[in-house]
Amino acid sequence: MSQLMNTSNATGWRNWAAVSMLGVAAFTVVTTELAPIGMLSAIAADLDQNTSVTGLVVTLYAWLGAAAALLSVMTISHLPRRPLLVGLMLLLGISNAVSAASHSFTVLLIARLAGALAHGAFWAMIGTMGAQLVASNRVGRATAIIFGGVSTASVLGVPLINWISHDAGWRLSFGLLGLLSVATALTLAFSLPRVAGTASLSRNQFVSVLRNTDLRRIYLIAACGIVAHFAAFTFIEVLLSSELAIPQNWVVICLLAFGIAGILGNLLCGVFIDKHLKAVLSIGLLLVSLCLLLISTVTVKDGIIALLLLSGWGLGIAILFVGIQAWIIRLAGADALPASAIYAAIFNGAIGAGAMAGAGLLDHWGIRPLYLTAAITTLLSFILVIMIRTKPVRHAVTE
Missing domain, CATH: 1.20.1250.20 (MFS general substrate transporter like domains)
Structure with missing residues (x-):
């Protein structure tokens, strides 16, 4: 049995609450990644860029997030999960806040890439969190709850953010995502139990x-x-x-x-x-x-x-x-x-x-x-x- 697997057949309600909050965090992270898809034209016009160049805030974000997922398990996986995940969500909040306040494409891109680092590391760590929080015969259910945030963000979070952008501007959308990231960090700080890190991977x-x-x-x-x-x-x-x-x-x-x-x-x-x-x-x-x-x-x-x-x-x-x-x-x-x-x-x-x-x-x-x-x-x-x-x-x- 993997050392990452909770072999107990009983799971307390606090752990299920933590699983639910990880689902909220997943929603926040994915909404942040995909939100610019429907705002590219508005961002391009406001920052005097063409749409194809502005698309880098999505594509480069995705590629850097992919690299960060691999690098994080070799560098920071030894850290306890609660402070690590809280810190990553706060970094995502800062990224969104700077994006909202940016008045140049360079600043926006740098802010987005900082968020991509948090995004990739976050995903690498929560992939196994369900197995660490619930009984071994309920890992699938916990994974469904955590990754429910992915599909919910894709099909509800992104359209909602884009609707806000259309009516009130893309900066407000990023600002609200920043607030949501900080609020999610706080809920994780109070809901996650102590989960030890693992040895850095080779x-x-x-x-x-x-x-x-x-x-x-x-x-x-x-x-x-x-x-x-x-x-x-x-x-x-x-x-x-x-x-x-x-x-x-x-x-x-x-x-x-x-x-x-x-x-x-x-x-x-x-x-x-x-x-x-x-x-x-x-x-x-x-x-x-x-x-x-x-x-x-x-x-x-x-x-x-x-x-x-x-x-x-x-x-x-x-x-x-x-x-x-x-x-x-x-x-x-x-x-x-x-x-x-x-x-x-x-x-x-x-x-x-x-x-x-x-x-x-x-x-x-x-x-x-x-x-x-x-x-x-x-x-x-x-x-x-x-x-x-x-x-x-x-x-x-x-x-």
Whole structure:
């Protein structure tokens, strides 16, 4: 049994409260990363930059966050988790505050890159926190709660921040994210129990993880699924408003349904993932692929149909986010921390790669070929899951 795994079969309510607060922190971190996607035009106009250059505040953030995830487990993983996570959230708050106050693109970019360092380190550390806080037979549920913040941020937090930006300016959006980061730091300071750090990792431990054939397959599944999702999701407003000509009020309703379905996906994961991880993940990937395929090939002009397709997509992608993390923890055993750090790097790198790939496909072939490509790539992830014949649980799980 991994030293990172809580082998007790009992988990107190305080630990579950801590898990919930980590979910809030995940929401804050991901909303901060993705918020500029819908504000690039406004930021570019205000800071006298073109939109492509301004996009660096998203792509460079993602790439630096990926590198920070790997470096952090080799340099700061020995630190106790509570002060470490609180400090990282405060750094994120400072990054958002400086971004809000910046009047030059250089200052904004530097502030964002400082936040990316906090972001990557945060993800590397919380990947295994569920296993450290709850009983071994409830790790999947805890992971669903923590990573519920990811899908909630993607489908509710980002649209909300963008709506605020549209009505009150992008600076207020960053300012509110700064306040949320500080408030989250305070809640973590009071809710997290004492969790010791682990020995700083060496390069050999990463090599050991990458030698695991099943983990390499899981990473490939994650990369394909996440790149496909963000390639399509980055341009979801273009799809709904321009290509499908959905009325604006239905656009808002569709995005809200996407978010609610994502939350439902996390709840379903919490119930079934500990016993049926592979089946649940397979269903989620197949659902995403099917919905993206229908969006790309069927002439959707009705708001109800668009709402149903986006709901299926939101449900499936939430399952993907949680299922991949839970599977990695189970397969990695004693190497859970480096394995999670590699996944965090892949996740952040895939966000940047997905946005860039989506922009390229959109410019050269249009929105429907973009969504068709995303559907096929997600289907590849599904096929890879089906091909993995080893059991996804290394440790015995008891009720």
